[in-house]
Amino acid sequence: xxxxxxxxxxxxxxxxxxxxxxxxxxxxxxxxxxxxxxxxxxxxxxxxxxxxxxxxxxxxxxxxxxxxxxxxxxxxxxxxxxxxxxxxxxxxxxxxxxxxxxxxxxxxxxxxxxxxxxxxxxxxxxxxxxxxxxxxxxxxxxxxxxxxxxxxxxxxxxxxxxxxxxxxxxxxxxxxxxxxxxxxxxxxxxxxx
Numbered sequence: 001x002x003x004x005x006x007x008x009x010x011x012x013x014x015x016x017x018x019x020x021x022x023x024x025x026x027x028x029x030x031x032x033x034x035x036x037x038x039x040x041x042x043x044x045x046x047x048x049x050x051x052x053x054x055x056x057x058x059x060x061x062x063x064x065x066x067x068x069x070x071x072x073x074x075x076x077x078x079x080x081x082x083x084x085x086x087x088x089x090x091x092x093x094x095x096x097x098x099x100x101x102x103x104x105x106x107x108x109x110x111x112x113x114x115x116x117x118x119x120x121x122x123x124x125x126x127x128x129x130x131x132x133x134x135x136x137x138x139x140x141x142x143x144x145x146x147x148x149x150x151x152x153x154x155x156x157x158x159x160x161x162x163x164x165x166x167x168x169x170x171x172x173x174x175x176x177x178x179x180x181x182x183x184x185x186x187x188x189x190x191x192x193x
Contacts, residue, residue: 018052021046133155
């Protein structure tokens with residue numbers, strides 16, 4: 001510690017900044033190269049050495065966990081914000097579009113995270129996403145704008161199915177949005193249609 005008591009504050013700030021830079025670089029590199037991307041490239045883009053990366057994330061799985069957690073927490077925060085939309089069905093529709101984009105871009109990353117972490121305790125991303133969907137769907141159902149027989153799990157399964165079936169649809173980039181629009185027509189109650 002330095003004489004003025006400043007010795008412990010700066011490393012924490014630097015460490016926090018390095019962690020954020022590493023996460024930002026990891027999101028970018030994983031999006032470009034997939035979950036097997038070079039950890040050295042992530043460190044390079046974050047402008048830190050490999051040792052700094054390993055101090056923050058001792059394993060690839062630890063880094064994947066941090067990236068997946070960040071993505072899922074952002075997704076859930078967006079759902080919470082949309083719970084205040086003027087119209088419940090608009091909030092649900094907007095979040096399902098966000099969720100579809102998340103599902104389309106996260107497939108390989110989440111799959112690798114699950115495989116690498118088999119047997120390790122982790123956060124329950126599925127529960128977090130299901131809770132977010134439940135809140136939005138329940139609100140729309142209470143307002144009479146979503147089918148009362150629809151379950152959150154069924155709704156998520158439909159959107160994940162769209163994401164999986166259109167992952168490689170380079171020949172028709174609008175297919176996922178078109179399929180989601182058809183799904184949303186089925187989600188909404190006859191009163192809304």
